[in-house]
Amino acid sequence: MKVTGFSFIRNALVYDYPIVEAIKSILPICDEFVVAVGNSEDNTLNLIKEIDKDKIRIIETVWDDGLREGGRVLAEETNKAFRAISEESDWAFYIQGDEVIHEKYLPVIRSAMEQYKDNSKVDGLLFKYLHFYGSYDYVGAAPRWYNKEIRVIKNNKDIYSYRDAQGFRKNQNEKLNVKPVNAFVYHYGWVKPPQFMQKKQEEFNKLWHNDEWIDNNIVKTEEFDYSSVDFLRLFEDMHPEVMKNRINLKNWKFDHDISINRMSMKNKVKYFLKKFLGIELGYKNYIAI
16 A cells, blocks of 8 residues: 655745644654645745655746635645646645644544555545644634545545635535544644734735735734633543654743633534534535445
């Protein structure tokens, strides 16, 4: 069985992405790793080159910044990396630049790959999510955070990245048939120094919206305000080993009263149904089999 990891990145240093930790977190179960490195304003290319010269294969890309609708450029960059994976690979393990897999889950993921490798009914593997917010001590608890998504797919080029690269589809917009695995993706996209988070908000919203929307909806300030979040809970487990150094270097403070609940009534109902009745409502970008 051959496994290839894949990802895309641009301006990792400018926006403080933990891309090195992301790649290293799944590298032990990958035979190779393809990274689409976009035209950057910083030293991102050399950053990726220094990770593992034996396993990492880089394709240099130019982002189409004209694709300012629905984050389409992110899917395009994902597809560039996926299409560069050789035919010999059985599985493609996708990781985004702000996602990390805890090492304790690698045997579980590897086992699922072996189990379903030759099962033609299975297109991919479905992961659970933890969305960290503000600091490494809190995770989003409201239903607005997506709680499952596909991160391992068969190396079938009929599969493609969907919309803003959150998940995948195949053929003519068909949802993938996936097997759930008991493994979490640790999403750190909302954990950055406040000045980096503000910079990311201003720039990355340009991938979804026009300039008028940006001017009317994104507050111009030096630092992002984390305090207006709706509902968080404390994270009481251990972070992945590859994140330890980054966490130790954290230089900002975010304290939050977890009793605060600003969820909408709709989300409160969803939260109640899931927590107490095990009923999950909402959009699903996959078919769990």
